[in-house]
Amino acid sequence: MLLTVSAAAVAPQPMSEPLEDYLETIYLLLQEHGAARVRDIARARGVKAATVSIALGKLGDAGLVDYARREHIRLTPTGEAAARRILTRHRLLTRFFEEVLGMSPHAASEQACSLEHALTDEATDRLVRFFEFLGTRSATPAAFGQCPVGARPGDEHPCGAASPECARCQPSDAKNAMSAATLKPGQSGIVTRITATGALRKRLLDMGILPETAIGLERSGPGGQPLWIRCQGARLALRRAEAGHILVRAAT
Numbered sequence: 001m002l003l004t005v006s007a008a009a010v011a012p013q014p015m016s017e018p019l020e021d022y023l024e025t026i027y028l029l030l031q032e033h034g035a036a037r038v039r040d041i042a043r044a045r046g047v048k049a050a051t052v053s054i055a056l057g058k059l060g061d062a063g064l065v066d067y068a069r070r071e072h073i074r075l076t077p078t079g080e081a082a083a084r085r086i087l088t089r090h091r092l093l094t095r096f097f098e099e100v101l102g103m104s105p106h107a108a109s110e111q112a113c114s115l116e117h118a119l120t121d122e123a124t125d126r127l128v129r130f131f132e133f134l135g136t137r138s139a140t141p142a143a144f145g146q147c148p149v150g151a152r153p154g155d156e157h158p159c160g161a162a163s164p165e166c167a168r169c170q171p172s173d174a175k176n177a178m179s180a181a182t183l184k185p186g187q188s189g190i191v192t193r194i195t196a197t198g199a200l201r202k203r204l205l206d207m208g209i210l211p212e213t214a215i216g217l218e219r220s221g222p223g224g225q226p227l228w229i230r231c232q233g234a235r236l237a238l239r240r241a242e243a244g245h246i247l248v249r250a251a252t
Contacts, residue, residue: 027083180246188216189248196245
């Protein structure tokens with residue numbers, strides 16, 4: 001099942017960690033099986049159905065799910081955006097623990113579950129920049145803080161943070177890089193970098209557009225807007241200008 005998420009979706013107010021876990025579980029069930037019922041959620045969470053019903057009531061009151069007793073649960077647009085935000089943090093942390101720290105996949109996922117709720121927007125952005133940096137020619141941990149890819153606002157670097165000619169800080173496959181806005185219907189690519197800044201960068205990351213993630217262009221709307229892009233089981237509606245900030249390499 002493809003879930004549809006818009007870049008303009010508004011994130012909800014902060015919620016408790018258990019409710020975030022329920023929201024993430026519902027999203028994954030919908031993504032994997034096309035349906036999420038109380039008994040499915042209870043089985044996935046290892047709790048009783050009555051406990052799930054209480055949580056669903058709270059999520060419904062918050063405008064995150066559409067829930068009627070004994071019927072399938074659906075996420076509202078705000079609920080989908082929130083679930084993808086949580087899942088993005090989980091996937092980032094899992095990748096870091098597994099690929100960088102060498103933890104087993106199971107241990108990495110378990111640790112990510114514990115920390116995903118506390119990961120701030122700034123920490124999320126820094127993790128993404130780190131993985132973007134791993135694809136550059138200067139990819140050594142010591143060099144991360146001295147590369148524009150890993151730069152914080154106000155940092156100055158000898159190689160010139162604003163210089164696109166800086167060979168040291170270009171992706172190792174820069175010659176083959178293109179923006180997602182140039183993909184043709186049916187084409188796909190692997191994300192190498194998100195060049196957006198500020199609120200747009202945050203929205204794209206929260207939607208799950210991360211380094212080394214596969215994305216594909218399904219179609220474009222009338223006049224070329226919006227672009228409908230597949231990413232991690234969801235269908236994302238992006239303006240062409242937004243997709244232009246997503247750099248990809250050809251999928252192999």
